[in-house]
Amino acid sequence: MWPLIRNALGALVLLLVFGAIAFAVIAWRPEVAAIAAPPTRAGFDRKDIEQGAALAAIGNCDVCHTAAGGAFYAGGRSIPTPFGTVYATNITPEPATGIGEWSEVAFRRALRQGVARDGHHLYPVFPYDHFIDVNDADAHALYAFLMTRAPITAPPVPNDLPFPFSWRPALALWKVLYLRPARFKRDPAQSLVWNRGGDDPQHGAPAGPMASVAQNLARVSDADVRAIAIYVASTIAAAPGAAPTQAPVALLAATPAKDAAEVFAGACASCHSGAPGAVAIDLAHSTAVNAPDPRNAIRMVLAGIMPSPGEPGPMMPAFAGALTDQQIADLMSYVRGRFGHGPAWGELIDKVRAIRTGQEKS
Numbered sequence: 001m002w003p004l005i006r007n008a009l010g011a012l013v014l015l016l017v018f019g020a021i022a023f024a025v026i027a028w029r030p031e032v033a034a035i036a037a038p039p040t041r042a043g044f045d046r047k048d049i050e051q052g053a054a055l056a057a058i059g060n061c062d063v064c065h066t067a068a069g070g071a072f073y074a075g076g077r078s079i080p081t082p083f084g085t086v087y088a089t090n091i092t093p094e095p096a097t098g099i100g101e102w103s104e105v106a107f108r109r110a111l112r113q114g115v116a117r118d119g120h121h122l123y124p125v126f127p128y129d130h131f132i133d134v135n136d137a138d139a140h141a142l143y144a145f146l147m148t149r150a151p152i153t154a155p156p157v158p159n160d161l162p163f164p165f166s167w168r169p170a171l172a173l174w175k176v177l178y179l180r181p182a183r184f185k186r187d188p189a190q191s192l193v194w195n196r197g198g199d200d201p202q203h204g205a206p207a208g209p210m211a212s213v214a215q216n217l218a219r220v221s222d223a224d225v226r227a228i229a230i231y232v233a234s235t236i237a238a239a240p241g242a243a244p245t246q247a248p249v250a251l252l253a254a255t256p257a258k259d260a261a262e263v264f265a266g267a268c269a270s271c272h273s274g275a276p277g278a279v280a281i282d283l284a285h286s287t288a289v290n291a292p293d294p295r296n297a298i299r300m301v302l303a304g305i306m307p308s309p310g311e312p313g314p315m316m317p318a319f320a321g322a323l324t325d326q327q328i329a330d331l332m333s334y335v336r337g338r339f340g341h342g343p344a345w346g347e348l349i350d351k352v353r354a355i356r357t358g359q360e361k362s
Helices: 002-027 046-058 104-113 136-147 168-178 192-196 208-218 222-234 248-254 257-268 296-301 325-339 347-357
Strands: 078-081 083-087
Touching: 002 168, 046 136, 104 136, 168 325, 192 222, 208 296, 296 325, 296 347, 325 347
Parallel strands: none
Antiparallel strands: 078 083
16 A cells, blocks of 8 residues: 555656646746846937827827826826736836836837746736737837836835735746737738728717727827727627617606606706707717616716816716615616617616615626
8 A cells, every 4th residue: 555655646746846847937937138228219210209109099008007196107006906906017218117128129028928027927907918919010119109208216016916816927827828829910801901900979978997098099190090990890790770769668668757757857958868959979879878787877877977187078967966876777767768779777776776885796
């Protein structure tokens, strides 16, 4: 019996040793040599810097890498995840706390493989699994733009992640499972514009996290915005014919139509009637009203919509203090029935209460 046990233990030890060696091979990444000093503006073509600015806007880089009230691209913004909080890093060309010592080779590796200059793995809240498709010319333009920003001294904020998520080598296993080589292949059957991507009355106004994306896209060239639009439009199935603005009687019958209609008339109709002269979108074209889930619409009614300070954007007052949970639930049912193109929303009163009290479950 003992020889069998000894042989099994020996095999287990060998398995652990080989497993540790294999993991070390997978996880280890070499350090890329530091450059002596960040490149100067004179070292880059002006057009590359301008193209990099447009690409940074498309990628929404400033939003993720700028803390509230902080300097642009200096990091510090908290990014909540299901595993804990990750804090964005400083990507200004400051040598000690930013990327001022990074060569373009190191920058491209981080962009596409999620590995910092010193060899540590980056968390995929930095979406290198998407940036892996960025070509060399665009990566160079981004590098030119970031390296010509004002250097800011801003030490990294420690991430708030429990073990084992705080152990960066474990990210190598995530990459084995999810990080794939560049997936984009130019489609010869499509135009160059399609391959590049990529106030309309038929669409809603951006709010919430999408508002900052729209503000950044406003600074992007018409050509790139059009390329994005052409590509995205090609992936969407042909839209059905215009749906009637009035829902079937069966949907409206399930709502306390009179009271909800009066609330709508008093609180919403002056902006959202869809009639000529109305100052906001027709709710028949609202993404939130036509979504399968009512939570976004409920949040907007409770909290309202305010543009970012100093930026143009839609504004809607908050009704949390003016309407009861039941009134908001009835209003949501009425709006969905009158303007929406899908089936009635269910459990509205429970969802309103959960969102108002912060008890909502994702």
